Amino acid sequence: MAGEPEEKRDGRHERVERGKVAVYEALTSLFAEGRYNPPIADVALRAGVSERTLFRYFGSYNDVIAGMVGYFYPRVQQYFHAEPPAASLDQRMLALVELRIDFSRKHGVIPRTIEALAHEWPAAAVARWSGPELAAAIRHVPTHPAFNPHVRQLLHVSFKVAAKQGRRYTDLLEANRDVVARQVTENILERHLQIGRAHV
Numbered sequence: 001m002a003g004e005p006e007e008k009r010d011g012r013h014e015r016v017e018r019g020k021v022a023v024y025e026a027l028t029s030l031f032a033e034g035r036y037n038p039p040i041a042d043v044a045l046r047a048g049v050s051e052r053t054l055f056r057y058f059g060s061y062n063d064v065i066a067g068m069v070g071y072f073y074p075r076v077q078q079y080f081h082a083e084p085p086a087a088s089l090d091q092r093m094l095a096l097v098e099l100r101i102d103f104s105r106k107h108g109v110i111p112r113t114i115e116a117l118a119h120e121w122p123a124a125a126v127a128r129w130s131g132p133e134l135a136a137a138i139r140h141v142p143t144h145p146a147f148n149p150h151v152r153q154l155l156h157v158s159f160k161v162a163a164k165q166g167r168r169y170t171d172l173l174e175a176n177r178d179v180v181a182r183q184v185t186e187n188i189l190e191r192h193l194q195i196g197r198a199h200v
Contacts, residue, residue: 020057022047023064024071031113076110079103126151140187 026046030038040061044051058064079102085095104111126134136146138155162169173180 016057019047019049019053020067021071022049023054023057024068027064027068028072028109032109036113072107072110076103076107079107139183 023043026043026048027038030042030046035042040051040054043064044054047054049057054064058067079099085092087095126137129137133146136144137148138152139147140152141147142149
């Protein structure tokens, strides 16, 4: 709030962050018990906050899940970005297996939860989209009701993944040259350059 002492603002921020962590830990403990779709009331009760307070912290249940990813990722990223030892293939494979075993032993609730909820999460919904629905979600038209900035952001990441496919990717680009060229040209000329001229 304007004019509010900085110490008070900092204190409120710290309380909110502690409350969010309590929600993450509460939800994790419920997942560990096999309760993969607990009512919000149960999450709030386990976290020691009211439902109203929980929704002040988060706009939706999906926001809770997104926040959990950010909260837990630093704890587990070592398992996904570890450099293999400079050793023989057998030794590198053994190191990878041991790393995965250690991950499952310490954080087994994470893969179990993902497996249990995968059919309900956004990736499953996207897989059911038609071609036009997917195009509307990722095409850079923010005013379109189907535009989804989160899915579009994944598109930027996917280029790197696609490039690793080599000819499989480039052959698809070649086969769809006309469509790709039209969309790229339209995006640059009608959106980015128009937006740029609007700010001149």
